[in-house]
Amino acid sequence: GQQVMQIPQYQHVQEGEDFTTYCNSSTTLSNIQWYKQRPGGHPVFLIQLVKSGEVKKQKRLTFQFGEAKKNSSLHITATQTTDVGTYFCAGRPGTSYDKVIFGPGTSLSVIP
Amino acid sequence: GAGVSQSPSNKVTEKGKDVELRCDPISGHTALYWYRQSLGQGLEFLIYFQGNSAPDKSGLPSDRFSAERTGGSVSTLTIQRTQQEDSAVYLCASSLAAGLHTDTQYFGPGTRLTVL
Numbered sequence: 001g002q003q004v005m006q007i008p009q010y011q012h013v014q015e016g017e018d019f020t021t022y023c024n025s026s027t028t029l030s031n032i033q034w035y036k037q038r039p040g041g042h043p044v045f046l047i048q049l050v051k052s053g054e055v056k057k058q059k060r061l062t063f064q065f066g067e068a069k070k071n072s073s074l075h076i077t078a079t080q081t082t083d084v085g086t087y088f089c090a091g092r093p094g095t096s097y098d099k100v101i102f103g104p105g106t107s108l109s110v111i112p
Numbered sequence: 113g114a115g116v117s118q119s120p121s122n123k124v125t126e127k128g129k130d131v132e133l134r135c136d137p138i139s140g141h142t143a144l145y146w147y148r149q150s151l152g153q154g155l156e157f158l159i160y161f162q163g164n165s166a167p168d169k170s171g172l173p174s175d176r177f178s179a180e181r182t183g184g185s186v187s188t189l190t191i192q193r194t195q196q197e198d199s200a201v202y203l204c205a206s207s208l209a210a211g212l213h214t215d216t217q218y219f220g221p222g223t224r225l226t227v228l
Binding site: 100 | 210218
């Protein structure tokens with residue numbers, strides 16, 4: 001079946017270091033979304049990418065959608081303790097009206 | 113401007129009892145998802161409603177689980193004969209519609225279910 005994978009599963013970084021999480025789909029996606037879940041909270045939408053090769057930035061966060069629309073990445077520059085949480089990618093396979101599929105998430109810990 | 117609400121926020125029940133969890137999506141949102149999240153784990157898809165289409169029930173773990181969405185709005189997730197392994201946070205999310213630009217999911221705060 002259709003799958004969305006993320007690596008790494010966990011990442012521990014020193015505050016100030018950069019962080020990247022990668023999202024890979026077994027099928028072409030029509031869009032990709034990124035969500036952040038703080039410890040004890042619920043997932044909150046960060047951004048959506050739609051176009052092949054699209055790059056979007058939000059302050060220290062850079063999001064990229066691959067040319068083949070099967071992978072995506074989230075890069076955080078100079079991590080801060082406020083970046084702690086789990087980052088999920090989610091995408092709509094193909095052009096159907098089927099459900100959006102979530103990746104398993106990458107849990108980020110930032111050591112002050 | 114209310115977001116997605118869920119009730120109850122916490123539910124403690126005894127093994128074998130039935131429970132009902134409620135989700136009130138954002139008004140006008142036609143897509144609704146239920147997920148289950150165990151401690152430290154990812155989002156386990158349970159069921160997906162989109163408009164008047166037949167729901168996608170492919171994630172329901174057993175026939176003890178069922179869900180309804182009445183009038184295209186409120187949804188209830190029912191777990192019959194609860195087991196201890198059902199203990200988790202149950203999250204509901206809604207989105208405007210299924211589509212390229214309307215897939216943003218807005219999550220409720222979740223219901224924490226504890227089965228003793």
